[in-house]
Amino acid sequence: MVRRKRLDDSDCPVARSVDAIGDWWSLLIVRDAFDGSRRFGEFQRSLGVAKNILTARLRALVDSGVLASVPASDGSAYREYVLTSKGEALFPVIVALRQWGEQSLFEPGEPHSELVDRRHERxxxxxxxRAADGRRLDPGDTEVHKLPTGD
Structure with a gap:
């Protein structure tokens, strides 16, 4: 079996992010957590993923601080998985993936889900x-600068 290269010590924020949550199961678990899933069985039913894979992904998301494993809200012996503030900060990432998919991966009129504002149902x-001054930025308007080490 080929071992995946670890990127958790990379100096690139994108590489570290992909290392932490970049596989599709992890992103779909985070999506489902935003949609209200909390228990192992809920994630398993929604995703149809093998239990061993789900267990490993949930453990990794808890270990990286994206999810927290907490006692079940109904007082049962079960555990639930809730988004931490670090996990909630992934909301724009999930929205961006959703919007890109809606725009790029569906034919006109093809059925799909849609995220709406709960208050206005739109x-x-x-x-x-956006730039700090509010200007809309495109890829050509940006560049990466390496920060000096904090010695």
Missing amino acids: PLRALEV
């Missing part, structure tokens, strides 16, 4: 990257 406005 689709969300497309996410945009």
Whole structure:
């Protein structure tokens, strides 16, 4: 079996992010957590993933601080998985993936799900990257600068 290269010591924030939550099962678990799933069985039914894979992904998401394993809210012996503040900060990532998929991966009129504003029952406005002064930025408007080490 080929071992996956670890990127948790990379100096690139994208590489570290992909290392922490970049596989599809982890992203789908986070999506389901935003949609209200909390228990192992709920994630398993929604995703149809093998129990050993789900166990490993949930453990990794807890270990990385994206999810917390807490006592079940109904007082039973079960555990539930809840998003931490670190996990909730992934909301724009999930919305961006959803919006990209809606725009790029469906034919016109093809059925799909849609994320809506709960208060107004309307689709969300497309996410945009903005400069500190509010200007809309495209890829050509940005560049990566390496930060000096904090010795």
